[in-house]
Amino acid sequence: MSAERKVIEEATRRVLLKDYLVGESARAGFGGLDIQRTPMGTRVTLICERPGILIGRRGELIKRLTEDIQARFKLDNPQIEVQEERNPSLNAQLMA
Numbered sequence: 113m114s115a116e117r118k119v120i121e122e123a124t125r126r127v128l129l130k131d132y133l134v135g136e137s138a139r140a141g142f143g144g145l146d147i148q149r150t151p152m153g154t155r156v157t158l159i160c161e162r163p164g165i166l167i168g169r170r171g172e173l174i175k176r177l178t179e180d181i182q183a184r185f186k187l188d189n190p191q192i193e194v195q196e197e198r199n200p201s202l203n204a205q206l207m208a
Contacts, residue, residue: 153189
């Protein structure tokens with residue numbers, strides 16, 4: 113597979129993942145997404161207004177979200193990290 117094709121597939125996967133996570137974390141106030149490929153797997157950092165809603169009781173929702181991402185998007189060992197937006201009025205995605 114050519115390098116150009118891989119770049120296109122990776123960009124498409126990122127957009128689809130962002131759309132999926134926007135829908136899943138709408139109640140928590142989705143504020144952004146950062147995806148990093150590491151030797152251990154893929155690190156997905158979600159920035160949201162209320163991280164407790166996204167994590168759920170005893171981490172149930174975040175575990176389900178990790179399993180869904182691994183199955184739907186074929187990511188290697190996704191590790192989801194949730195960060196709270198400290199000043200939501202400065203984040204355009206949260207204010208929209």
